[in-house]
Amino acid sequence: MSYYPLNSIPDYYLSDELLTDEHKLIRQSVRDWVEGFVMPKIDDAAQNHRDLPNLMKELGNIGALGPYIPEKYGGAGLDQISYGLIMQELERGDSAVRSAASVQSSLVMFPIHEFGSEEQKMKYLPKLATGDLIGAFGLTEPNHGSDPGSMETNFKDCDDHFLLNGAKMWITNAPVCDIAVVWAKNENGKIQGLIAERGMQGFSTPETHNKWSLRASKTGELVFDNVKIPKENLLPNTVGLKGPLSCLNSARYGISWGVIGAAVDCFCTALQYSKERKQFGKPIASFQLQQKKLAEFLTEITKAQLLCLQLGKLKNEHRATPAQISMAKRNNVKMAIDIARESRQMLGGMGIMGEFPMMRHAANLESVITYEGTHDIHLLITGFDITGINGFS
Ligand code: TGC
Ligand code: FAD
Numbered sequence: 001m002s003y004y005p006l007n008s009i010p011d012y013y014l015s016d017e018l019l020t021d022e023h024k025l026i027r028q029s030v031r032d033w034v035e036g037f038v039m040p041k042i043d044d045a046a047q048n049h050r051d052l053p054n055l056m057k058e059l060g061n062i063g064a065l066g067p068y069i070p071e072k073y074g075g076a077g078l079d080q081i082s083y084g085l086i087m088q089e090l091e092r093g094d095s096a097v098r099s100a101a102s103v104q105s106s107l108v109m110f111p112i113h114e115f116g117s118e119e120q121k122m123k124y125l126p127k128l129a130t131g132d133l134i135g136a137f138g139l140t141e142p143n144h145g146s147d148p149g150s151m152e153t154n155f156k157d158c159d160d161h162f163l164l165n166g167a168k169m170w171i172t173n174a175p176v177c178d179i180a181v182v183w184a185k186n187e188n189g190k191i192q193g194l195i196a197e198r199g200m201q202g203f204s205t206p207e208t209h210n211k212w213s214l215r216a217s218k219t220g221e222l223v224f225d226n227v228k229i230p231k232e233n234l235l236p237n238t239v240g241l242k243g244p245l246s247c248l249n250s251a252r253y254g255i256s257w258g259v260i261g262a263a264v265d266c267f268c269t270a271l272q273y274s275k276e277r278k279q280f281g282k283p284i285a286s287f288q289l290q291q292k293k294l295a296e297f298l299t300e301i302t303k304a305q306l307l308c309l310q311l312g313k314l315k316n317e318h319r320a321t322p323a324q325i326s327m328a329k330r331n332n333v334k335m336a337i338d339i340a341r342e343s344r345q346m347l348g349g350m351g352i353m354g355e356f357p358m359m360r361h362a363a364n365l366e367s368v369i370t371y372e373g374t375h376d377i378h379l380l381i382t383g384f385d386i387t388g389i390n391g392f393s
Helices: 021-038 042-047 055-061 080-093 095-115 118-130 242-276 288-316 322-346 348-352 358-368 375-387
Strands: 135-138 154-157 161-172 179-185 191-197 219-230
Touching: 021 080, 042 095, 042 358, 055 095, 055 118, 080 095, 080 242, 080 288, 095 118, 095 135, 095 161, 095 179, 095 191, 095 242, 095 358, 135 161, 154 179, 161 179, 161 191, 179 219, 191 219, 191 242, 242 288, 242 322, 242 358, 288 322, 322 348, 322 358, 322 375, 348 358
Parallel strands: 135 179
Antiparallel strands: 154 161, 161 219, 179 191
16 A cells, blocks of 8 residues: 555655644545545536536535534634645645635635624524535625735625625625625725625626636636615724724635645555556556656645644634734635646646546636736735835835
């Protein structure tokens, strides 16, 4: 048996010793679900640009939606390391599966829990936790991606309702969402969050077709043409860009963990293949150039794991800064995309085939390195943190 079996995460620095029995149990149960539900279907779903059937309900059943939301609202009240481990196992299956869980948990349930009224929490959170409702998060616009503070989407106070106008682009799950947390400017130009519901007149969600990346996930637009939003759908407890950006902290943290799963899937596949594939009369794993790749993969995966564990500890203690989260998101996504690309080469021609996961992970990670803040934007966040000088504008 391989020391690094295909269905497990390497633990080179014995960092499992830093986990509780509950953490390991949660990780194992998500791993089992990914093995049974995701792995057999994911290549077909991605090749044919289809969602995995009933994905959100399945994620709800295994407790992957809002795991750190209190039980009172349908969550599991788990800690941040548990959340990270869940994301890691889901993304070992596919980034689209982790994306579905991160958007629902960090970008829809988190803002409703953090900034919503008690009525909003009771109305939406339990159904989002079970996957009976699918949520989307609308921040990015056609003309404003890295610079969301310049958004044009806006709402006016019309006494008994708000009138919402504008458009959001590149929105995960837009075409299938039941509700969307939408960030828009009020009449004073201040950013606030509103909950739009499918069926509201003037609200449409066209799908974005022809993606080469995240093909097992739906992406689309949120279009608002004079949509009447009931007053009780305004998130009462946040004003300013800080609101949506604090949701991103939670999602970026989850991505830092998630991409370790994608990297590990590529590493374990390349290791197994290189021991079996013979050229020049020997397994290719016996050649130094191939061993260099494998050694570097495991080194980078191990560093990423340790970064996430300490970040998770800080997050549990409410001490993780946005800049620390940016560093982990940037480092770990680059680590994963590099491993996906290099490990694909180790399989030669076979590496381009759907029977192996590298091309799918590499293509997915092109989105992951762009969304939730691009690779360069996270570098600028670190640069700002080091120098105190804003290099964005
Ligand atoms: P700036 O003036 O720096 O900040 C405005 C206010 O926000 C505060 N702040 C934060 N608060 C909490 N968390 C953070 N990460 C924060 N970053 C900044 C800041 O202190 C300030 O507060 P206050 O009280 O002074 O008003 O804002 P800026 O306009 O200069 O922009 C800064 C910048 C570029 C870092 C930021 O806008 C940014 O992060 N841009 C990237 C945009 C992005 O990440 N978009 C993601 C969209 S969602 C998505 O991609 C989902 S994909 C999901 C999936 O499928 O998995
Ligand atoms: P731009 O902001 O136009 O950036 C283009 C290039 O310019 C990048 O390389 C960038 O790094 C660089 N750049 C920009 N500003 C600077 C600067 N000051 N200095 C140096 N370089 C700079 N958004 C949501 O709100 N909700 C979602 O659910 C969501 N899901 C997504 C799903 C997918 C599959 C994708 C691809 C995107 C998703 N996004 C979502 C949008 C995503 O967050 C944006 O694509 C991202 O923030 C970048 O914005 P942009 O595409 O407009 O690129």
